[in-house]
Amino acid sequence: xxxxIRVAQFLAEVLEKLGVVYWIGGSMASSTHGLPRxxxxxxLVAELKEEHIDGLVAALENDFYIDRQAVQRAVSSQxxxxxxxxxxxxxxxxxxxxxxxxxxxxxxxxxxDPLGNWPGAPTAYFCSAEDIVxxxxxxxxxxxxxxxxxxxxxxxxxKVQAKTIDLGYLHHWAIELGVTDLLDVVLTDSGxxxx
Numbered sequence: 573x574x575x576x577i578r579v580a581q582f583l584a585e586v587l588e589k590l591g592v593v594y595w596i597g598g599s600m601a602s603s604t605h606g607l608p609r610x611x612x613x614x615x616l617v618a619e620l621k622e623e624h625i626d627g628l629v630a631a632l633e634n635d636f637y638i639d640r641q642a643v644q645r646a647v648s649s650q651x652x653x654x655x656x657x658x659x660x661x662x663x664x665x666x667x668x669x670x671x672x673x674x675x676x677x678x679x680x681x682x683x684x685d686p687l688g689n690w691p692g693a694p695t696a697y698f699c700s701a702e703d704i705v706x707x708x709x710x711x712x713x714x715x716x717x718x719x720x721x722x723x724x725x726x727x728x729x730x731k732v733q734a735k736t737i738d739l740g741y742l743h744h745w746a747i748e749l750g751v752t753d754l755l756d757v758v759l760t761d762s763g764x765x766x767x
Contacts (some may be wrong), residue, residue: 575657575660575662576662577694580616581687583614583632584596584687584694587618589631590628590631592620592628593669593682594619594697595616595679595696595699597615598611599611599725600615601615602708602726605700605701605732605733606728608689613654614663616665617667618668620643620646620668620669628643632655636656636658639653646668650669650670652665653665653666678703681699683697683700685698701729701736701737702738702741704725705729705730705737705742705755706745706749706751709746709749709754710751713754726758727762730762734763739759743755
């Protein structure tokens with residue numbers, strides 16, 4: 573089992589025990605919905621509240637570097653914080669779920685998927701294929717259109733999910749997120765048409 577999967581499984585189990593809604597995004601999600609590739613960290617979105625902080629720190633502090641004040645700041649400002657697995661030095665970025673309509677739509681579409689491709693692999697919640705496409709386009713735009721690996725990931729997800737991708741959902745939220753032009757390009761490049 574890779575460090576990424578071990579860390580993701582550990583964090584997913586902790587969040588589930590705390591009753592925190594979460595899902596995995598980033599390159600781990602695009603690998604699940606597209607073609608696998610290595611990733612430097614695990615990205616999770618979590619609906620962490622003030623009342624979860626003590627439990628989270630207590631559950632992680634023996635195995636992870638975790639800064640309580642960073643967690644508190646992230647929760648109060650709906651930003652992100654990171655934790656580092658001490659054995660592997662593998663990092664996880666935890667993004668606090670926002671209250672925007674899109675964040676709530678993403679939450680409603682999360683799904684349980686295996687963390688690996690072997691029989692009996694542990695499962696965790698992942699964002700949907702459509703949401704990883706949108707998130708990767710947003711990250712590409714925020715980078716000043718230089719993080720081309722984000723677009724590569726999007727292309728792989730679209731190729732694998734071409735027959736089932738929800739184009740209506742993609743187009744609707746691309747307008748809200750300001751990435752309609754990028755979505756049109758990647759859909760055209762992937763040979764996907766329609767709305």
